[in-house]
Structure formats: structure tokens, C-alpha cells
Amino acid sequence: MSLTGHPNCRRTEQFIAFDSDRLFYVALNGQRFPWGLAHIREDVLRQVGGIAEDQAIWLERRKVPDQLLAYGESVNLDEPGIEKLYTQPKSWQLNVQGVMVNSEKPTILARDALNAAGFNSDKGWILVLKIKGEPKQNIGVNDVIDLRHPGIEKLRLTPAEINNGEAAAAPGLEFALLEQDVAYLNHLGLNWETRLIGARRWLIIHDYALPSGYNHGLVNLAIEIPTAYPDANLDMFFVHPALTLANGSGIGQTESRENIRDKVYQRWSRHLNGITRWNPLTDSVITHLAVVEESLMREVGQ
Template sequence: MSARSTGLMTMPMEHHEPPLDKTTTIEIAGLDLNFHAFPLDTTTPTGGKIAKVFGLRPDQTPYVMQWLDDGDLEDLRVQEQADLSKGLKFIVADSDGTNRITIEGEGFDWPADTIAVSVVRKLGRIPSNRGIYLERADVPDLSVEDDDVIKIKSAGVEHFRSRKPEVWELNVQGKKITSTVPMISVFDALTRAGFDSDAWIIILKVAGQPKRQLSVDDEIDLRAPGIEKIRLTAKDVNNGEAPAAPLREFALLEIDESYLESVGLQWETRNSDGHRWLIIRDYPVPDGYAAKSTTLALMVPPTYPQAEIDMFYVRPPLRRSSGIAIPATEASQAIGGLPFQRWSRHRGTIAPWNPQRDSVVTHLVLVESALVKEVGE
């Protein structure tokens, strides 16, 4: 009996490729270059898709740039597909035109009429220890700070360069101070050198020029050739006579005067500029400030102690050694024709002023606490 074919055919097995991942995540920023992650449902997004994901409305004009991994910016048209292998960062703006800038000689088209210097630093990958300068023709280049916003010429090109910031030195009565800006006020120079600006006759010595007396309101251009030093001469020099008695133009509470004398503070009371002032000279301040002491002033109301003493005032103004600004100290108050820095510090609702309990003594505790708080002691 012959073998019979079953009629069945052996079929090759099918091979199923795993599905391709059609999603990816890109980073998008506006003109501030603060990037955020955005997921996409495609690996070939168009410029229009990226603008839509970022949040541009249909009535806006999208301008999309791809920030390539090599640092270049490349325009991406609305219908053009992005090559994500070149970079996953994109910048999106609502703009119908650009202005031209260069950073370290490399050209960029920027879709706005202004640009923040912080953005220039990011685009140019400029380290934080280098200064940024805007090139100028026929005048010195302009030093700009990260929080500056620069107007971009519509009919020209703005050129940005970086370099190590220049440092200028000034000798103040034998103590050298440095400045990263070429102009420094006499007041700041003396304060940074640890001198009370009110107590001295200030003389500037410049090579080849006569000595020149300065006031605390003058500024010194450290770029001027021949600047040597500042020399100080005491305003009040006597022949061994007894020092003048401190002013006592109004009386404090007995507890106040006893306390001030017991701790050895140099104080006086003065009527000035329509107010009554307690002035304490050489008031010590905690470590963490650029100065070691200051002149402290308290405004004492006519009906004190029924009316509270509020805030306090200092001269020279106090600055942290770190250079970080101190909040609520921007205002000033004239006392005897001199500007004092106002520290806007107030009592809270938990322990309001109590005329039976509070006085200059307790307010000085508030002053000390406020000073310590700002330097983290």
C-alpha cells in the first residue's frame, strides 16, 4: 500500500517585532531659558507640535529653535520635523522676527527686542566667575550684570564678550580695599576700611596732582591714572583738654540712663529734624557685618514711655560681610543733616509695647536681636 500524502503543508512561523516606542520627552523653555520637561507622543515632532505642547495659542506666531548639543541654535519651521538626535532642548517664543547678537564671536538670531544678561550667560555657556561686557565703539565696553536686560538694536548687531572681572585697589589710611566696579563712593571706601566717615578730614592723593579734599558724598574713579591713597586726619584734635560733655537736650527715664552708664555706652540726647533722638556712638555689632560698630539712633516720642519706641537707625549703614542685601533697610532718615539707615523692625502682636514694662533698655534688646538674626548668630 503506497504512502498517501496527508495534503497538509507546514507553514513558517510568524515573527512579531516588538512595538517601537513612539513617545519621548523633550525640554522646552521660553526666552528666559528656564527649561521644563514635556512628554511627546511622537519621536518626530514638528516645530508647530512643539509650540503647541509648550502652550502657544493658535492666534500666536510660533518661533521655535532647537538648542543643539554642540551649543548652536537652529530654527525649526512649523511644518519641519526635528531631528532629536541633535538635541532635546527647544526654545519657543511668540515672535515674527529676530535680532542678531553675537556671544564670544558666535552669532545668534534672537526672537525678541531685549535679552537678559543671564540668558546671554546660558547661551554662551559663560562661567559665573567671568564678567560679561557689551561691546561699544569709541567708548569703554559696558560691564553688565546677570539681572540686567539689554535692548537689542533692530538695525545692527549687539556683541557680548566675557572676561575675568577687573579688580581695582584703593589704599585707605594703610588698609587696602578692592572693588570690582571702577567707581566707588568715599563713604563706601571708608566704611569698608572700618572708618567712621563723620570723624575725618578726607584727602585723596594722586600722583602728579595736588592733594584734594573729598566729602563723603564724592565718588572716586579708580581707573584714573596715578591714584595712590586716601589719607585721613581727625576732625577734632585738642590739646589735652577735657572732652566736651555729651549733649543732653532731653531727659530719659532714670532706668534708661542708669543702664546706658552701667554698660559704658557713649550716648547723648538730641532734638533734631523735628524729632527727639537718643544717639549711641560706637555701638558694637556682631560678627558677620562689614563694620565692627556703628552709630545707633532711637527716635524717642515726646510722650515716651506711653508712646512706644519703634524701629532703629544706624550710620554708617550696616552691610553683611557676604554682600547679601538686608531686607527692609533701604530707607534713610536725616538726623543732624546726616543720612541714617532705617531698620524697619517692629514688635509683634504677641508682645506689644507695654509702658509699664518697656523702655530704652528693652528696645535695645530688640535691636540686638534684629542685628544677630540677619547674620545667623
């Protein structure tokens, strides 16, 4: 069969051939046209219907809520109860430091996202874009965020610190880490400090984001840094507040508690062993944070 272009389509004419002995019909925005297969994909609907990218395609159904079609999703034209397809302006969302920002366009300037969430974009922020399954990305306020990118989770804000390069420690830094550790922590946009408590030294990372599946989304993460580090190994980690799984189940080897700066932290006894045991020539805060992340992901099956 042949099919001329939808009246709303800007293309002059298009022909689609099917090897089929039956016709199905698609009703889209009041226009009805034949189709030679029992299924039609969302992207094909856009093509033949001339649907702009800023429009969402909805499937009207009987006795159940209408269904928003995802990109590439197919509609079964032979399924009972299908009424028609229609379009509405599409809306995208971005979590900006816990504030949901709606956008009528698929892209948004980071500066505009901050302002829409109620943050002063001129204050000087370190911006970190979190995308599921990908490394965290540091972006600038004038960078464009493509909200169509799969897995975008959050835009995290951390106040930027400016110094003149003096050797003296800034407030909140009571002992020095390795230069590579500092560069890595700052690259991730983390809000961190180093604290001396008696003879013990602690790296504390504030508002450390957790994978889904826990009773909290953010924690303070503490790692004890021995005086002889990196010759002495980093071991275990501590979180405040204490974590359970989202269903209330406890987590093994997390029963001990540690008081750090008047807060009670939960100790996670996780240790390197075998061929992964600590190597002072290659291991650091950087590799230990990988242990932390893997331990947290493992408990929730990610």
C-alpha cells in the first residue's frame, strides 16, 4: 500500500509500502489514516504525523488512564479498547538540588535551571550533573543541559571556594590530603572537609548521594585517614545518619557506631583483601571511594 503524508507534515509527500493483506487505522489528532502493520512506533507516528519534538504523544484508552508514549514505544493497533492518539505540549523535569524544575523545552541552560529553582546563579557554584550509569559531570552555568538524555538524575550545587593559593589550610581543612585526592574531590564537586579529633584524622564528605533503595538519599560520609597514609591503608567507612534498606531491613556488618564531631556515625565494615589489598603506590582516597560506592550499590542490588 502507499501512504501520502499527513496534512500537518511539512514534507510534500511520502510513500510507505507494506507486505500485508490487512489494513489497520490510526487516529491521530482527529486525522485517520491506514497502516499496514498491527504495530506502529512512536517515532514513526511523529514522522508520518508531522509531530514536533516538543509535543508528547498520548494514547487515549477506555476505562483506564491515558498512556504517554515513550520514545520508540509501539502501539498495538489491534488491541481492544484503543480510542485515539493525541498530542500535548511536552514537559521535561530536572532535579536541581532537591527542587524540581519544569521545562517546556528539551534543553535548558544551567543558569536558567538554577534561577528557576530559586538559586542565585551568580553566586558562584560548582555544578555537578548526575546521570545514571555515567561518571558525574562538572558543568558551567552557561552550559546547556539536554533533558532528553536518558538517566539524568540531578543537578547538584556546591558553593565554590576561591583562594589565592597560599599554603595555609582553609577553614574546615585541619590536615592536608594528597594533591591527587584534593583534585579528585573538587572535580566531583563534593562538599568536604578534614577534621582532627584527638589523635584521629577524618575526611568528612557532606551530602554524599546514595543510590536508590536506602532509607535516606543523602548522608555525611566519613573516612578515617591514618597519620601514615598512604603507607597506612584506608579501611571501612562511616555514615550519618545510619542506613537501613528502604524496606526497613538491616544491613550486615554495620552494627557498630562512632561519635564524630558530636554526631553518631554508622560503621560499615568493608575491607580489601586478596589481590585487591591496599597498595600505597596505587591506592588513595580515590580508590577507597570506589570501594565505598561499590559497597553501597551492592546492598541494593545495583
